Amino acid sequence: MEHRVKLPSSVTSKNVNSYYNNLTEIIKKSSSQEKIKIDFNEVSFIDSAGVIAVNDVRERAEKKNILIEISNVKPTIQKTLELFGKTDVSQLTKPKVTTYFEQAGNTFYNMILFVRDFILLLADSSYWCVVGIFKPRLRRKGETIKQSIAIGVNALPIVGLIAFLIGFILALQSANQLRQFGANIYVADLVAVAMVGEMGPLMTAILIAGRSGSAIAAEIATMKVTEEIDALKAMGIDFIPYLVVPKLTSIIITLPMLTILANFIGILGGAIIGLTYLDIGLIPFFNEVISVLRYKEVSTSLIKSVVFAVIIVLTAVHFGIKTKGGPESVGRSTTASVVASIFLVIFADAMLSLLFYFD
């Protein structure tokens, strides 16, 4: 049996699909040794999609032992068939598909590499922080102050506002419950302990991780892709004392200060609720705060903020320096850095809370 298919004057990506479907349908229904004639008599133009479709039909037919005859091909069309028919699609390698086990293994391996690199970066930075004191030449002049202003001073309004709202909300939520038991004054205890022990350092660190950690990661990543880090190295300059140490020093100084401020403003937010909602005067409120806060809460707050400071900067530097490729990788590194540093800050907070409060 013989089938005939006549192609139109123009065979392009716009109309080839209907002919392709028709031909594949015929192939499906045909049995071995049957014949399909594709008539090119009217074809005056064929594009790459048309050629690929015709060749695909040929391959399908060959597999079923069906004869394909292409007839009345004009010389110009023959040239196009030869040009686009040369591509050996079978040579194209398919991307390697990774299994779930491989993905899990890769993730675990990358985590180990992250921990190793983080420890090395911490060791290197700590060394240069100490050595840098005796070698001021290695630092960029005025950079620590500049960074302190960028990380600390410029973050004051947002840290203050968030801390105030957190203290305010904490007091509001607890006031409702404690008032039922006539324990209004304990709102001061709750807000003070929660702010100083937990919320102050944690929320400040999360804000700084989002605000300054992202800026540091983006800066280092951009410097990496624009070869600025390579240029420093080629000038015999180690980028850690030159770029990282000023940022690390300034955040270690400013984050505890911001935390102290956040603690105070948060408690003030609670005091506003005490004053307006529970009729507790500011003086009794703050007397209660002072009586409940022990040395342990205050020192824990400061120790946490220093640990968080180190985590934020080193995570940002780590992701920044690992950046490869073009400008789009800067965005990826920045996002990864912020996610990782917020996770690590919360994880470190949990560990430190266990360490300090689990008797």
Added chain:
Amino acid sequence: MLEPILKINNFTSGYEDNLVLHNVSLNVYPGETVAVIGTSGCGKTTLLKHIIGLLKSYQGSVHLFDEDMACIDEKEYVGVMRKVGVLFQNGALLNSISVGENISIPLEQHTNLPPHIIEKIVRLKLSLVGLSHVYNYSPMALSGGMRKRVALARALVLDPEILFADEPGAGLDPVTARSLDDLLLSLRNQLGLTLIIVTHEVNSIKRTAEKICYLHDGKVLFFGKLEDALKSEISEVKSFFATQVS
């Protein structure tokens, strides 16, 4: 007999599974101008990064000023790099600081010179590249050609003995590219520099190079004088010089 300033022997390297350079060997003597040429992706920039120690894992050896760049320690590396200037493809200027501060970085880091002397040296180097007026500019305010010139001033600030230039004319119009080539040549003649230029621009090669190292698929197909390269019967070298209008 002069000793080579740069010795590369049976050098093989690559990224992960792909070998980029195979058995590369060449010697560069003081005062020579060598153009490392080849088509895009042949391994020119990778070779340059290995020579200046930015990439380290490889087989074979790279000796720069008689120091083995594979096992050099941090202190020796700094010592070697003080004698080396590198002009990166995009200039690689630090955008967060001014032009003057960019050029003064190596002086501040590697010398004990007082600030006013450093400033004078920086202004001298800027005038050498014809840009004495941009001292206080931000690198972001400069055109591509100016950025390259400033980067050249920074590369020259410690009076290096050897200068590596990665695609100095890339992204520049022909007039600016030519003036940068002329500047490199005049600096070489005035300062007695050894120049290693990574490029694929034939016009620039013909103007500047004395020797040619032709890389193809990571292998050295030709290493010798420019005149011999122009007469070479190696098909790749021949077509490289033939395809671009001089």
